[in-house]
Amino acid sequence: MKLSIERGALLKAVGQAQSVVERRNTIPILANVLIEAEGDTVRFRATDLDIEVVDDAPAKVERAGATTVSAVTLHEIVRKLPDGALVTLTDDGASGRMMVDAGRSNFSLATLPREDFPVMASSEYESNFSAKAPVLRRLFDKSKFAISTEETRYYLNGVYMHVADADGAQVLRCVATDGHRLARIDAPLPEGAANMPGVIVPRKTVGELRKLLDDDEAEIAVSVSETKVRFAAPGITLTSKVIDGTFPDYSRVIPSGNTRRLEVDAAEFAQAVDRVATVSSERSRAVKMALDEDRLVLSVNAPDSGAAEEELAVAYGDDALEIGFNAKYLLEIASQVDRENAVFLFNSAGDPTLMREGNDQTAVYVVMPMRV
Amino acid sequence: MKLSIERGALLKAVGQAQSVVERRNTIPILANVLIEAEGDTVRFRATDLDIEVVDDAPAKVERAGATTVSAVTLHEIVRKLPDGALVTLTDDGASGRMMVDAGRSNFSLATLPREDFPVMASSEYESNFSAKAPVLRRLFDKSKFAISTEETRYYLNGVYMHVADADGAQVLRCVATDGHRLARIDAPLPEGAANMPGVIVPRKTVGELRKLLDDDEAEIAVSVSETKVRFAAPGITLTSKVIDGTFPDYSRVIPSGNTRRLEVDAAEFAQAVDRVATVSSERSRAVKMALDEDRLVLSVNAPDSGAAEEELAVAYGDDALEIGFNAKYLLEIASQVDRENAVFLFNSAGDPTLMREGNDQTAVYVVMPMRV
Numbered sequence: 001m002k003l004s005i006e007r008g009a010l011l012k013a014v015g016q017a018q019s020v021v022e023r024r025n026t027i028p029i030l031a032n033v034l035i036e037a038e039g040d041t042v043r044f045r046a047t048d049l050d051i052e053v054v055d056d057a058p059a060k061v062e063r064a065g066a067t068t069v070s071a072v073t074l075h076e077i078v079r080k081l082p083d084g085a086l087v088t089l090t091d092d093g094a095s096g097r098m099m100v101d102a103g104r105s106n107f108s109l110a111t112l113p114r115e116d117f118p119v120m121a122s123s124e125y126e127s128n129f130s131a132k133a134p135v136l137r138r139l140f141d142k143s144k145f146a147i148s149t150e151e152t153r154y155y156l157n158g159v160y161m162h163v164a165d166a167d168g169a170q171v172l173r174c175v176a177t178d179g180h181r182l183a184r185i186d187a188p189l190p191e192g193a194a195n196m197p198g199v200i201v202p203r204k205t206v207g208e209l210r211k212l213l214d215d216d217e218a219e220i221a222v223s224v225s226e227t228k229v230r231f232a233a234p235g236i237t238l239t240s241k242v243i244d245g246t247f248p249d250y251s252r253v254i255p256s257g258n259t260r261r262l263e264v265d266a267a268e269f270a271q272a273v274d275r276v277a278t279v280s281s282e283r284s285r286a287v288k289m290a291l292d293e294d295r296l297v298l299s300v301n302a303p304d305s306g307a308a309e310e311e312l313a314v315a316y317g318d319d320a321l322e323i324g325f326n327a328k329y330l331l332e333i334a335s336q337v338d339r340e341n342a343v344f345l346f347n348s349a350g351d352p353t354l355m356r357e358g359n360d361q362t363a364v365y366v367v368m369p370m371r372v
Numbered sequence: 373m374k375l376s377i378e379r380g381a382l383l384k385a386v387g388q389a390q391s392v393v394e395r396r397n398t399i400p401i402l403a404n405v406l407i408e409a410e411g412d413t414v415r416f417r418a419t420d421l422d423i424e425v426v427d428d429a430p431a432k433v434e435r436a437g438a439t440t441v442s443a444v445t446l447h448e449i450v451r452k453l454p455d456g457a458l459v460t461l462t463d464d465g466a467s468g469r470m471m472v473d474a475g476r477s478n479f480s481l482a483t484l485p486r487e488d489f490p491v492m493a494s495s496e497y498e499s500n501f502s503a504k505a506p507v508l509r510r511l512f513d514k515s516k517f518a519i520s521t522e523e524t525r526y527y528l529n530g531v532y533m534h535v536a537d538a539d540g541a542q543v544l545r546c547v548a549t550d551g552h553r554l555a556r557i558d559a560p561l562p563e564g565a566a567n568m569p570g571v572i573v574p575r576k577t578v579g580e581l582r583k584l585l586d587d588d589e590a591e592i593a594v595s596v597s598e599t600k601v602r603f604a605a606p607g608i609t610l611t612s613k614v615i616d617g618t619f620p621d622y623s624r625v626i627p628s629g630n631t632r633r634l635e636v637d638a639a640e641f642a643q644a645v646d647r648v649a650t651v652s653s654e655r656s657r658a659v660k661m662a663l664d665e666d667r668l669v670l671s672v673n674a675p676d677s678g679a680a681e682e683e684l685a686v687a688y689g690d691d692a693l694e695i696g697f698n699a700k701y702l703l704e705i706a707s708q709v710d711r712e713n714a715v716f717l718f719n720s721a722g723d724p725t726l727m728r729e730g731n732d733q734t735a736v737y738v739v740m741p742m743r744v
Contacts, residue, residue, distance in 0.1 A: 306481040
C-alpha cells in the first residue's frame, strides 16, 4: 500500500476513528484503524465491536493495499504535523511497519494484519430514509441530557428513536429519561420512515453521531433495523448496534392534566436557580419554588452552610404553590430553551411537572419534584 | 457590620482569598475568609497557616465590624451575581449569619467568630526593596517549571530567591531544580536588596504571587526575612513562610566548559521534538539528538509502537554527537525561549547540557541527558 493524502483530510478521518476506539483494550487490534487504499480513495475504519465508523477520503493511491495501525498514535502524529502538509502512508506488507512521511518527518508504526480486523457484518435494514443534519441534531441534542447512566437500567442508557402519533399526525420522535426527568422531542416524519422499528440508540453512538451533524446543509441517510442503526453523511458512515431491550411506556409519565401555568424568562430563571443553589448541600441540591400571583420566589435552606432566596417577576395566575426540585435538573431543562419563554405546567407538589418552550409541543420535558 | 461594595471589586478580593484556602480542612475556620470593615475600606483575609493574603477594597461602610464566612461559597455567590451589581454584606453579630444582598437575591451564610481566625504574626523583615511587576514575573515564570514535586526533597519544592554574583555584579536570582533540570534566572539587583537572606519560596506561594503581577506598571514591595517573605501590590499583600531548609549548591551543576554549540529555532525545535515523541513509550519518552555539520536528527525508537525521525537544519560546527533527553524536559526548556534562537552547549553524551536564549546569560537552563 502506498498513498498520499492532504493532512487536513487525514486528520478528520483519523480523528473520528480514534474517538470510536476504546482507550483500554484487551484485544490489541481494536486499538487500530484499518486503512484500505484503492482507486482514488482511502478508507479508514474503526470499531469497538458495537460501533463502526467508516470514513472515505480522496487520496493519490500509488499502490493499492490495506493495513492497520494504532488509531491514537496515528491521530497524534497527524495532529502535530504542520497545516497543509502532504502525508505519505506506505506499507510494504512484509516488515510489519507502516511508514508515515511528511516533509522531513518520518515515522514507522507497528501494524497488525488487516485480516484480523473485525469488520461489522452488513445487515438488511427495514427502513431507509433521509433527514437534514439540523433535524437530527435537534432531536438528539435536546434529548441526550436525560439519558440514564445507571447500568442496571441498561434500556435507559440511550435515546429511544421511534415513530409516534402527535395530534393525529405521525412524527419522528426521540425520548430519553433516567426516571427523574424526561425529554420528548418530535420532528416531522421523513418520507420512508413510517415503518421504522423503534430503536434505543446508545449514549456513545449519540456522541459519535453528533460529529456527523455539524454541516447544516448535509443530508443524512438513516437506516434502521431491529438490531442496528446506520447514519451516513457524505464521506462518513456510522453503524451501531442498538440497545437490546424495551424502552418503557413513557407516555404514562407525561402529565396531561397539569393546569397551573408559569411563564418565565428561561435565562433569568436559570441564573437565579444557579445562584440560590450555591448554598445548597452538595447532596440534595434541593431548590424550592414558591408561586403566587405573578411572583416566583426561589429558595434554598441548607442548615449547615446557609440560606438563599431570590424573587422573580413571572406570569402566574393560578393558586399559590410550593414545590421543590433538584437544582441540576431545573438548570438542565431551562438550558434547552433557546427561543421563547419557558412554560411550566404544575399539578401539585407531588406530581411530575411539565416544561416546554412557549407553546411549542414538539419539545416537552418532564421533571419529578422532590420534597423540600 | 454593614457595608456595600461593587461586585467586581468584591469578586477580585474573594477570588484571591478562596484560592489560598485549602479545599479540605480539618480546622473549619481555615475555610473561611475574614471580613473586616472600617472607615471606607473592607479588608479580606485568608490563610492556610503558611500563606496569608490580605486584600483591601474600597467600600461604603455603614457599620464597622468583622466576621468570617466560607471563602468558597462567598466566591461562588459573587461570581454568579450579575456584572455591575451592588452587594451589601450585613452581620448583626448575634444570629451567627452574614447576609449577602444584591438586587432581588438574598443569601445568609453561616459565620464563625472573628476571634478564632488565625492572623499571621507580624514579623521583622531584614530586607525591604521594591521591584516592577514584570521583573518579578520573569524571575518566577521562567524558573517555576523546574520546581521539584518530590516531597522527600522538600528543600527543592520551591524557587530559591537570593542575591548572587554574575560577572562581578550583584543580581537578584531565582533558581529551581528537581535534579533532572535546572533554571537560573537573573535580574538587576533592586536597591536595598543587597543584604537579603536567600529564601526558598514554596510552590503554592509562587502560584498565588503570580496573580499580583499582572499589571505591567505595578510596583511590588518585597520584604524578606529568614523565615518569611512578603509581596505587596497596590491593595493586596501576600505573606508566606519560606521553606525551612538549605537549597543545594546549584553552581556546581551548571557546566562552564561545554564547547559544542548548537543554535536552533526554538519553536521549530519544540514542534519537532513533540512530533517524534508521539511514538515513544509513555514511561521513558527518550528522544535522541544526533548532531553533525549543520544538521540535527531527532529520533525515537520504541520497539512496541514504532519509530520516528525528523531532520532539522541548524547551526552546528563541532564534532558529531549523539545524546538523549527526556522529551518533556526538552519541550519545557524550549518553550522558555521567546525572543531569539535557542543555544545549546554540550560536552559529552553523559554530561549536563546547558541551554540559553541567544547569548543572554540572565536566563540559563541545565538539563541532564539520559541514555538512549
